[in-house]
Amino acid sequence: MKNKVLGKKLIHERIWRSKNFVVAYGELKRRGKGNVSKAMLCKVIGEKIPYEALGKIKKHCTKHKSNTHGVYVAHDSMGCARYVGRGDVFGRLGECQKKHKYELVYFSFYIVENRQSAREIETLLIHTAGPLLEFNDKKKRSGMTPGNVYDHEVGTFFYERQNKKGPS
Numbered sequence: 001m002k003n004k005v006l007g008k009k010l011i012h013e014r015i016w017r018s019k020n021f022v023v024a025y026g027e028l029k030r031r032g033k034g035n036v037s038k039a040m041l042c043k044v045i046g047e048k049i050p051y052e053a054l055g056k057i058k059k060h061c062t063k064h065k066s067n068t069h070g071v072y073v074a075h076d077s078m079g080c081a082r083y084v085g086r087g088d089v090f091g092r093l094g095e096c097q098k099k100h101k102y103e104l105v106y107f108s109f110y111i112v113e114n115r116q117s118a119r120e121i122e123t124l125l126i127h128t129a130g131p132l133l134e135f136n137d138k139k140k141r142s143g144m145t146p147g148n149v150y151d152h153e154v155g156t157f158f159y160e161r162q163n164k165k166g167p168s
Helices: 051-064 089-099 115-132
Strands: 007-017 022-030 042-050 069-075 081-088 106-112
Touching: 007 051, 022 042, 022 051, 042 051, 042 069, 051 089, 051 106, 069 089, 069 115, 081 089, 081 115, 089 106, 106 115
Parallel strands: none
Antiparallel strands: 007 022, 042 106, 069 081, 069 106
16 A cells, blocks of 8 residues: 555546535546556446436536446435446446336446446456345346356456265
């Protein structure tokens, strides 16, 4: 952690307001000399933003960034993740909100340049959140069973927990 250079938060504009929250748009700038890493995974992020701001953020992000593909998380009123997915972030978040408008209050999103990375990030989040994901019926696995290594990209190295064959 000693070698990490912290960025400086630069707010460009505030794009949405409510009684309790403001959503600001900005960027992290490097402090001092040096270049920004070209190996960045996420190009644009937003974390635990009220669903009421979805339309404004979609419009603003579409205007400033052509790519809106990535991973998204829908959260309940306590901030717990209830759904994780990937694809067109704002369209999919809108669909989640319509299906579960009384349960989902916040959302997070991570816009990525590489669509294969989005798949792996989604898999990682689903495996990590597990039973909390009430609305991911088709994707989550219950119990202690590990995820399938085939959920990841070809070329990935892995360690896999396997059951012993035969009696113990």
